[in-house]
Amino acid sequence: MVQKRDTEFRSPKTLSIPWVPIVRNISEIGQDNYGRLGLSHMTIAGSVMHGFKEVEVWLQTFAPGVRTPIHRHSCEEIFVVLKGSGTLYLASNSHKNYPGSPQEFPIFTNSTFYVPVNDAHQVWNTNEQEDLQFLVIISRPPVKVFIYDDWYMPHTAAKLKYPYYWDERCYETSPIKDEL
Amino acid sequence: MVQKRDTEFRSPKTLSIPWVPIVRNISEIGQDNYGRLGLSHMTIAGSVMHGFKEVEVWLQTFAPGVRTPIHRHSCEEIFVVLKGSGTLYLASNSHKNYPGSPQEFPIFTNSTFYVPVNDAHQVWNTNEQEDLQFLVIISRPPVKVFIYDDWYMPHTAAKLKYPYYWDERCYETSPIKDEL
Numbered sequence: 001m002v003q004k005r006d007t008e009f010r011s012p013k014t015l016s017i018p019w020v021p022i023v024r025n026i027s028e029i030g031q032d033n034y035g036r037l038g039l040s041h042m043t044i045a046g047s048v049m050h051g052f053k054e055v056e057v058w059l060q061t062f063a064p065g066v067r068t069p070i071h072r073h074s075c076e077e078i079f080v081v082l083k084g085s086g087t088l089y090l091a092s093n094s095h096k097n098y099p100g101s102p103q104e105f106p107i108f109t110n111s112t113f114y115v116p117v118n119d120a121h122q123v124w125n126t127n128e129q130e131d132l133q134f135l136v137i138i139s140r141p142p143v144k145v146f147i148y149d150d151w152y153m154p155h156t157a158a159k160l161k162y163p164y165y166w167d168e169r170c171y172e173t174s175p176i177k178d179e180l
Numbered sequence: 181m182v183q184k185r186d187t188e189f190r191s192p193k194t195l196s197i198p199w200v201p202i203v204r205n206i207s208e209i210g211q212d213n214y215g216r217l218g219l220s221h222m223t224i225a226g227s228v229m230h231g232f233k234e235v236e237v238w239l240q241t242f243a244p245g246v247r248t249p250i251h252r253h254s255c256e257e258i259f260v261v262l263k264g265s266g267t268l269y270l271a272s273n274s275h276k277n278y279p280g281s282p283q284e285f286p287i288f289t290n291s292t293f294y295v296p297v298n299d300a301h302q303v304w305n306t307n308e309q310e311d312l313q314f315l316v317i318i319s320r321p322p323v324k325v326f327i328y329d330d331w332y333m334p335h336t337a338a339k340l341k342y343p344y345y346w347d348e349r350c351y352e353t354s355p356i357k358d359e360l
Contacts, residue, residue, distance in 0.1 A: 054319030
């Protein structure tokens with residue numbers, strides 16, 4: 001069946017973001033859990049969604065216990081923690097053929113942290129009392145995420161999830177309404 | 181006189197940011213006004229300072245009345261307003277040979293705004309009662325800023341300020357102590 005893209009979004013290859021309002025109220029930007037209970041994800045500035053080509057900014061809130069998958073990506077990634085606390089698990093053993101046991105880094109309100117390019121990592125709200133909220137800044141959007149089942153899975157076995165959940169939603173297609 | 185770079189910093193061309201702690205407390209990151217009264221600038225993640233290659237994140241606070249120069253740069257730029265309110269002045273007349281009278285956009289706590297690549301703009305804390313605080317995310321660091329004296333100065337006359345103030349500080353040189 002011939003399909004077309006949702007008309008609200010266009011390919012980042014063809015857009016010059018003329019229709020994104022210059023100023024937006026963050027509390028009015030759509031958020032979703034993308035099927036993960038306790039997650040709130042909001043794309044503040046997106047590649048697929050808004051046409052940014054070089055950076056992307058997300059606002060995410062993790063309820064207690066919520067965590068990312070163990071994953072890697074070949075972009076720069078910087079976090080600014082706005083609320084709560086938790087743990088960054090980071091495996092920098094890029095010379096092994098699997099991530100291996102990660103280092104644990106406490107993260108906390110008003111901290112910033114980064115993930116070295118291609119290092120396997122996981123962000124986990126390990127605070128049972130409080131939501132963890134942070135801004136995420138990535139380069140080279142849209143993000144291409146390789147997901148590991150565990151820290152001992154070979155790098156080569158990690159599964160590419162692309163487009164990632166929030167980008168995938170933008171690419172969702174709907175049948176053309178054939179008026180004939 | 182032969183000079184060397186401050187040993188605290190290295191050229192972004194040669195570094196792989198191994199010495200930047202993964203997690204840092206933002207309240208312990210150095211800030212400075214770089215000669216502009218009422219400005220507080222903090223490089224949370226920097227190119228020259230920390231070795232990031234693709235994105236840079238700043239935290240800036242403007243006292244009432246403080247404003248940026250009228251300027252442009254050929255990078256993507258996204259703001260997240262944490263506190264206060266003010267005005268973005270933006271001239272998108274890239275087809276004229278000068279910026280021309282800018283549009284005014286109110287900015288406010290919990291808003292996000294962006295500046296289209298190469299558009300002349302100015303961010304101004306026009307709220308006389310309150311500080312304006314925001315995160316700034318730019319691509320293609322380090323930033324190359326072209327500064328206009330006014331909105332009717334030709335684009336070609338805008339003066340390049342490079343390195344910009346906070347990057348310049350990183351490049352400051354000191355004479356080698358010649359032990360002989």
